[in-house]
Amino acid sequence: QKEVEQDPGPLSVPEGAIVSLNCTYSNSAFQYFMWYRQYSRKGPELLMYTYSSGNKEDGRFTAQVDKSSKYISLFIRDSQPSDSATYLCAFDPISSGSARQLTFGSGTQLTVLP
């Protein structure tokens, strides 16, 4: 079983749609949960960062974490063509030492059609 599972897509939706992106994970040591957006030929941009179960909202984006089910989601409301990108979930464990490595999902490619 992979440590992180993310549907690679591609996902294509009309402008204005609600988008749901999901990741499951198996490592109970993951305590910090992130969503990054990556445009083509650019580095990942941090969208959401949370460490607790529940919902966190930032504008049109809502991150949801369910630690008991080991499942995280990113919802995008009123999707725009500018949201077209690859979305990566990422996980940060609690561990000793100062350098903690992220574990990434494989990324979901999203296209929002005008």
Add this chain to the structure above:
Amino acid sequence: GAVVSQHPSRVICKSGTSVKIECRSLDFQATTMFWYRQFPKQSLMLMATSNEGSKATYEQGVEKDKFLINHASLTLSTLTVTSAHPEDSSFYICSAKTTGFSDQPQHFGDGTRLSIL
């Protein structure tokens, strides 16, 4: 927000050339920096982790003599691809984070697209 600057954004050079890529944290002190490699339509692959003032820790399969990492200050890390060959062509991305009581996430540079002819 936290900004990480990576330079250059694009390099095209001949086989055998050594290429240096710089990663700077612009508005925070980065005690830890990470170097990744990304192939088309794939996720990021961690190459190495560097902590300021100490030797980098390389992931399995990454040649430390091939990919030299220097993290000489709290705002700058460099990756040098020595004697680059066409198989080294890839998208290289750095990230930086600071650690402390209130942990912060990693912030990424915009990447360097390296093409070896």
